[in-house]
Amino acid sequence: MTELKKKEKIGTPDTADRQSGAVMVVGGGIAGIQSSLDLADSGFKVYLLERTPAIGGTMAQLDKTFPTNDCAMCVISPKLVGSGRHLNIDLITNAELMGIEGDAGNFTVKVKRHPRYVDSEKCTGCGACVQNCPVSRIIYAVELDEVELERKDLDIVMPLLEDSAGTRGSLMPVLQAIDRHYGYLPKDVIRFISGKLDVSISEIYNIATFYNSFSLVPKGRHRISICMGTTCYVKGAEKIMQKLCRDLGTEPGGTTEDLRFSVEAARCIGCCSLAPAIMVNDRVYGRVKLSDLSGILKEYE
Amino acid sequence: MIGSYTRLLDGLQETGLSSLYPDRFRISVGMATCGLATGAMGVFQRLKEELDRTGFDAVLSRTGCLGFCQREPVVDLYVPGGPRLTYVEMTPEKAAGFIDVLSRGGIPVEDLLCVHQSETLLGDTVREYGTKGMDQLSGVPLYTEVPFFSKQSKIALRNCGIIDPVSIEEYVARSGYRALHDVLLEKTPEELIREVKESGLRGRGGGGFPTGLKWEYTRRTEADERYIVCNADEGDPGAYMDRSVLEGDPHSVIEGMILGGFAMGASTGFVYVRTEYPLAIQRMEEAIAQAGKNGFLGDDIFGSGFSFDIEIRQGSGAFVCGEETSLMHSIEGVSPEPRNRPPFPSESGLWEKPTNINNVETWANIPAIIQKGSGWFSSIGTGKSKGTKVFSLVGTVRNTGLVEVPMGITLREIIFDIGGGIPEDREFKAVQTGGPSGGCIPASLLDLPVDYERLAEAGSIMGSGGMVVMDQSSCVVDIARYFLEFTNDESCGKCTSCRDGSELMLEILTRITRGNGKSEDIDFLEELGVAITDASQCGLGQTLANPVLSTIRYFREEYEAHIERAVCPAHACKALVTYRVDAGRCTGCTLCARNCPSGAVRGKLKEAHTIDQGNCTKCGLCFDVCNFNAIVVE
Ligand SMILES: Cc1cc2nc3c(=O)[nH]c(=O)nc-3n(C[C@H](O)[C@H](O)[C@H](O)COP(=O)(O)O)c2cc1C
Ligand code: FES
Numbered sequence: 003m004t005e006l007k008k009k010e011k012i013g014t015p016d017t018a019d020r021q022s023g024a025v026m027v028v029g030g031g032i033a034g035i036q037s038s039l040d041l042a043d044s045g046f047k048v049y050l051l052e053r054t055p056a057i058g059g060t061m062a063q064l065d066k067t068f069p070t071n072d073c074a075m076c077v078i079s080p081k082l083v084g085s086g087r088h089l090n091i092d093l094i095t096n097a098e099l100m101g102i103e104g105d106a107g108n109f110t111v112k113v114k115r116h117p118r119y120v121d122s123e124k125c126t127g128c129g130a131c132v133q134n135c136p137v138s139r140i141i142y143a144v145e146l147d148e149v150e151l152e153r154k155d156l157d158i159v160m161p162l163l164e165d166s167a168g169t170r171g172s173l174m175p176v177l178q179a180i181d182r183h184y185g186y187l188p189k190d191v192i193r194f195i196s197g198k199l200d201v202s203i204s205e206i207y208n209i210a211t212f213y214n215s216f217s218l219v220p221k222g223r224h225r226i227s228i229c230m231g232t233t234c235y236v237k238g239a240e241k242i243m244q245k246l247c248r249d250l251g252t253e254p255g256g257t258t259e260d261l262r263f264s265v266e267a268a269r270c271i272g273c274c275s276l277a278p279a280i281m282v283n284d285r286v287y288g289r290v291k292l293s294d295l296s297g298i299l300k301e302y303e
Numbered sequence: 304m305i306g307s308y309t310r311l312l313d314g315l316q317e318t319g320l321s322s323l324y325p326d327r328f329r330i331s332v333g334m335a336t337c338g339l340a341t342g343a344m345g346v347f348q349r350l351k352e353e354l355d356r357t358g359f360d361a362v363l364s365r366t367g368c369l370g371f372c373q374r375e376p377v378v379d380l381y382v383p384g385g386p387r388l389t390y391v392e393m394t395p396e397k398a399a400g401f402i403d404v405l406s407r408g409g410i411p412v413e414d415l416l417c418v419h420q421s422e423t424l425l426g427d428t429v430r431e432y433g434t435k436g437m438d439q440l441s442g443v444p445l446y447t448e449v450p451f452f453s454k455q456s457k458i459a460l461r462n463c464g465i466i467d468p469v470s471i472e473e474y475v476a477r478s479g480y481r482a483l484h485d486v487l488l489e490k491t492p493e494e495l496i497r498e499v500k501e502s503g504l505r506g507r508g509g510g511g512f513p514t515g516l517k518w519e520y521t522r523r524t525e526a527d528e529r530y531i532v533c534n535a536d537e538g539d540p541g542a543y544m545d546r547s548v549l550e551g552d553p554h555s556v557i558e559g560m561i562l563g564g565f566a567m568g569a570s571t572g573f574v575y576v577r578t579e580y581p582l583a584i585q586r587m588e589e590a591i592a593q594a595g596k597n598g599f600l601g602d603d604i605f606g607s608g609f610s611f612d613i614e615i616r617q618g619s620g621a622f623v624c625g626e627e628t629s630l631m632h633s634i635e636g637v638s639p640e641p642r643n644r645p646p647f648p649s650e651s652g653l654w655e656k657p658t659n660i661n662n663v664e665t666w667a668n669i670p671a672i673i674q675k676g677s678g679w680f681s682s683i684g685t686g687k688s689k690g691t692k693v694f695s696l697v698g699t700v701r702n703t704g705l706v707e708v709p710m711g712i713t714l715r716e717i718i719f720d721i722g723g724g725i726p727e728d729r730e731f732k733a734v735q736t737g738g739p740s741g742g743c744i745p746a747s748l749l750d751l752p753v754d755y756e757r758l759a760e761a762g763s764i765m766g767s768g769g770m771v772v773m774d775q776s777s778c779v780v781d782i783a784r785y786f787l788e789f790t791n792d793e794s795c796g797k798c799t800s801c802r803d804g805s806e807l808m809l810e811i812l813t814r815i816t817r818g819n820g821k822s823e824d825i826d827f828l829e830e831l832g833v834a835i836t837d838a839s840q841c842g843l844g845q846t847l848a849n850p851v852l853s854t855i856r857y858f859r860e861e862y863e864a865h866i867e868r869a870v871c872p873a874h875a876c877k878a879l880v881t882y883r884v885d886a887g888r889c890t891g892c893t894l895c896a897r898n899c900p901s902g903a904v905r906g907k908l909k910e911a912h913t914i915d916q917g918n919c920t921k922c923g924l925c926f927d928v929c930n931f932n933a934i935v936v937e
Contacts, residue, residue, distance in 0.1 A: 170654065171616075173636035178578070178617055208638045212795070213619035215578055227579075231540030232735060232771045233697040235785055244922050248900050269622060269789075270540035271579050272547075273340050274695055274769070275372030275703035284581045288340035288375075292927055 023047055026111060028099055031059025035081050042090035050085065051113065052095045058082055119204055149193045158183055159191055163198055173201055177210060185225075186217040214269075222257045222264035224302040226282050231270030233277040242278055243267065245292050249299075263302070308605045311597070312475055312484060319476025323466065324430070328361035328405065329381040332393075333464060335368035335550040336582055342394065343376040349395035350378075353402035361405070367551020369464030370705040371451055374416070377464070382410065385435030387419040389446070410436045412443070419446045424461060424477055425675050450702075454721055456683070457707045458691045459507075459544070459667040463551030468586050471593040474554040480599055482673035483558050487565060487607040495566040496522060499669065502677035503689030508534055508625075508662030509740065509766050509842070511688075511755040517659055520649035521567045524657040529569040532634070532653070532660040533560055535576040535583070536618050536625040539738030540789070542769030544693040545663035547705055549576065549583035552667065553590035557613060559666035561599065562673060564611040567659055572611065575630055577618040587615055622739075622793035626841050627660045629795070640795045641841035662767065664693055684710035688754035692765065696722050698772035699729070708753075715749040718772055729774040732873075733857070737766030739786045739793075740846030742853025743779055762853040764846070778875035779854040780865055784812035786850040794843060801844030804835035808851060817878040820866035825855060874936045877921040881937050886911035888933035895925035895934065 023046055027038045030052030038048045050057065061067070062082075064074040085091050097115040104110050120131070151159065162179045166172035176195060181187055187210055196203045210216045228234075228243045243254060247265060250258050257264040273279040276288025280298075287298055323329075332338065332347045350363055369377050374391035378401070381387045390401070392414055404411040418440055422430040447453055457463075466473035474480070486495055500515025521529060533556060537545040548556060560572045576584050591613050594600045602610040616634050618624050624633045626641045631653050633639040652658025668690060672680045681689045688710040694717065697703045701723030708717060714734060718724065725731050733743040742763035744751065751757050758765050773782070791805040808831060811824050832848030839845050855862060864870045871879040884895075884904075891909040903919040906912030914925070926934040 169614075171634050171636035174616065174619070174633065178619060181619075205638065209636075212639055213621045213624075215620035229540075232738070232769070232782075232785070233541045235540075236698050236771060236773060236777055236782075238923075238927070241923055241927060244900065245924065268579060269538065269620070270543070271336075272537065272543035273337055273372075274541050274543055274697040274771075275705070276337055276340055276375070277697060279340060281579070286336050286340040288337065292924070 024049065026051060026109070029059070030054075030057030030093070030095065032061040032078055032081070034059075035078070035085050038085055038091050039081060039088065042085075042088045046090065048088075048091045050091055050093050051097055051099060052093070053098055055096045055118070057085065057093060057095060149190050149197075151190060151194050155188075155191060155194075159194060163195065173199060173206070173209065177206070177216065181216055185221045185223075186219060189218075217264075220257070220261065222261050224263050224283055226263055226265050226280060227268035227271060228254075228265065229269075229271045229273070229277070229279045229281070230267040231274060231277075233274040234270070234279055237277040239278045241292065242280065242290060242295070246295055249295065263299070308484060308488075312480060315472045315475040315480075315597070319466075319470065319472035319474070322362070322364070322470065323473055323476055324381065324383075325362050326383050328359075328383060329364065329379075330361055331364045331366045331379045331381075331467070333368055333375060333377040333379075334365040335463075335547060336580075337368055337372040337547075338375045338377065339582070341375040345395045346376050346378065346393045346398050349398040350402060353399050357402055357406040359402060359406040364467050364470075366466060367463040367468050368547045368705065370455075370460060370547075370707070371416075371702065372704040373702050377416075379464075380411070382433075382436045384433040385410075386432040386437065386440075387422070388440075388443075389416045389419070390414045391416045410439050412440065415440075415443055417444050417446045417449045417452075422465075425458060425671055426456065426679075429477070450723065451704070451706075451721055454712065454716060455707050456691055456709055458671050458680075459548060459555075459664045459693055460551070460705065460707045461671065462555060463547060466552065468551050468553055469589040469593065471554060471590070471597060474552070478674060479554055479670070480558055482670040483561055483599065484605055486562060486673060487605045487609060492522065492566045492568065495562065495673070498673060498677050499566070500677075502672045502680040503684070503687075504665065504668055504672060504680065505688065505755065506662055507664035507668070507692065507767065508660075509539075509737070509764065511765060514661060514665055517649060517661075518563065518566050520647070521569075521657045521659040524650050526657050528571075528656045529567055530653045530656055530658045531560060531563050531567060531569045531572045532627075532630065532658060533572065533574040533663055533666050534625065534627070534630060534660050535574055535580070535663045536630060537577060537580075537663075537767060538622040538625040539740075539767045539769050541697055541735070541738060541771045542695050542767045544695055544705055544768055546580050546583050548663050548667050548693075549580070550586050553583075553587045554594065555667040555670055556587075556663055557590055557594050557600070559669035560613060561604065561611050562669050563659065563661070563666065565609050567657075569659070570610055570612070572613045573634055573653075574613060574615045575618060575624075575634060576615060578620060584615060584617065591615070621795075622789075623795050623841070623843055626843060628841070630660065631658060640797050641843070643840055664768075685752065685754045687756060692753070692768055694753075694768045694770045696770050696772070698735075698770075699725055699774045699777075700772040701726050710754045711752045713750050713752055714744065717753070717770065718749070722772065725772070725774050729776070732773050732775050732777060733779060735763075735771040735773065735782065735850075736769065737764035737849070738769050739790050740764055740842065740849055741766045741769075742849045743773075743782065743857065744853075745857040747857075762856055763849065776873055776875060778816075778871050778873035779858045779861055780812065780871075781816055781873075781875050783851045783854045784809065784816050787812055787847070790843065790847040794847075798839045798841075798844050800835045800838035801840075801847065804831060804838075804844070805847055807831065808835075808848070812851070815862065815865045816871070816876040818865065818869035818876075820862075822866060824866060825859065825862050828852075829855060877923075880921060881916060882914055882919060882921060882923070882925060883935045883937060884912050884914055885933045885935050888931050890931055890933070892930070894928050894930065898924050898928045900924065 025041050025046050026049040027034045028051045038050045042048045061074050061078050067074050097113050100112040100114050102109050102111050166176050230239050247253050252258050254267050271281045273286050273288050278290050279288050280290050332343050334343045376393045378390045378393045401411045421428045462477050496518050504514045505511045535545050623629045624639050629639045629641040648658040684690050691707050691709050693707045696706050706721050731746050733745050735743050755765050787809040791809045794801045794805055796802045832852045835848050836845050864872050874880050889911040896904040901918050901920045903915045904912050
């Protein structure tokens, strides 16, 4: 995890007696926002610190406020916009106060700003990334930065890294080798190579989820790819998929409980003349009939 | 010095010739993926066992794919002093009989497809076969008389199915690496580029950009380093010629790349192969090692001072990585999204150096062009499309396989003469070319000459050469929906027009195939298609509307049938068909009831069954398993 330690200097430390014209407000709820606005309007420079990624606090989540039954959003939203646009207010969100030194009128505070993984200058808050995130199940940002691999994993991973040392663009070959070895990309190994190759985890996940053949969860011992290319589709590949999934009790993209088979749809395995085709591990079967399937499965334990 | 390299090639050639045409019988088994998928490995092993057992003196070897994939496994027999014979549809059992006949002094005639009386290479006869054994073979058609082969002329596939793919000697025996030798010692890079330009060769990967021009741009850009790339990501579903070339004749691609490297002043070449092709990767690795061992790769090739090496990189299953800028990102190991061009790769490509990307088939054409001259190449084909193109003729057609034909041949010749027409004499409906970027061409355009321009005018593209033939049982709306599902899934999501446009198109098409289409849908699809084409950055988005636009153009009434009457004329759209049991035919065998995943088929043993429409998911399994044609689709 990248940690951004930022020292916000408020006032000038060398002139201890001179009072500073800046105020730090800690907590970006309605109270903090209102105080910031009042202070900023009266000419102070305000640093509004908030632990969560956005200001607004609880009030932004309420429907009505007591006792007047005013609409909460109607009250708070002009203030949210106001504090965002106010020239005298600096919003420091997703950050925590680590320490305060100094005396009244002249404090120095230490703020830890958490990484956002998004360029906040460019973000318009459209939310499309949240909807489309392929790895939303995997939240790494809050975990430890360093990982230790077990001996047996090191024995596998280190030679791979050494082999690729010096080749340009080594990330892909390394990921492919790991995927081949483990059958998927184990979390810890990814975090480990992220450090070794000096590529951020988010970048690795971007790449790992871009390609169809990488998996982030363990796969079965045998990978069955059912071709869903045009020719195979025209020749009834869907039925093969249905039957196979039913026989194995799994679904496309799934793995059987005993980790014997994974079933996935492939894009064309280059055996179109013999459609419909399926591939088990590296072996291709052409002109597959529904009645052939159980025989093929028996070849793999 | 120069003489020593000629001697090296002569030496290899001699070894190659004696292994291609030994003084004993030579049996070679087609062992590319298509052969292996139909059991060539079993055939090979059985042949080996039988040879060992009988002690019959013959050479057993493996080769690539001859192209006639429909009738794999294919086995070739060379009779010493006699012809070469091609057998089809072998099985291990037949293999035993095969050796039995041979060991008793005969020549097997069962499953014999054709006789080769001579061997040709790029239009020239390079060997006349003897007549030994011909008396036993009367009535067997000649190679040139088999309809599947007679209209083909092979350039890119010149060695596939003839040589052992990983025998550099046999490649040299078929004039391989001669072009490289002559160019490196006698020509300048500029002369080489001029030759390629004059040949009129255009990229076979889809775009059809003149190859020589691209080379010239790359050479012209000032740089301390340049790269060349062989695009073997073959993503178009339904096309597999690149795989076949890599598996059947990897040296032709390597030689093409070395020539390209010399022409453009590059010292490293990358071959980017998709991971779905493990055998192609393996053959390529072996071939590169052999070329290196013989000094055709590495430092100071043929003492010319030119050094070149090839590295293999694997894709990992993302269609968009076939697009050149995306492919370069993938090699660099960064997020493989395409980027805007310009700058073109020839100006700034891999690691910001000038880079030239060509397709496998394009590279395989290069040595042939150099060997026979640009004039010879440009005499084949039509006005702006020169040479030959390999098509994968697949789908509902009698003879499926890889066919290499001169540009300008008509679709009818390909599908009906070479392909033998539609099986069971059903009616031809359309042929899909160009994969997800292409379109469907209807029966009325069967006489269209196939070249880059004509196909584009018809609303499709040449693409990488997939030709999926469809009969009346395929629904074009469903095919359009299928391709949109594909492109929607493969869109990298960078351009809104492509990401959301494909989503919207898919939604509408899905609605139509479910019988819920609205009357304004067709017009809206057309409008949307044009907008997506205009607004997208890379070829994926710019062409994803083609399958929809071309099917609306030629099959509008089929869309209307779905929308206005909720009828699928082809009976292919699940939601619009019903499955029924024909009580007169049903024997009550219970097979369908046992196979029905949703328990919708009811009935007792030996009594006619019925289908409960409420539970039926229309998966069609009952239709497939029924042995008595008792399931009716309406
Ligand atoms: C979405 C998309 C996918 C592509 N896929 C391939 C492919 O699989 N193989 C290929 O050779 N070219 C593919 N191309 C074309 C390449 O971008 C590039 O034009 C080609 O490799 C250039 O080689 P050529 O001049 O020899 O045709 C694709 C293009 C796009 C836009
Ligand atoms: S479409 Fe299935 S193998 Fe090509």
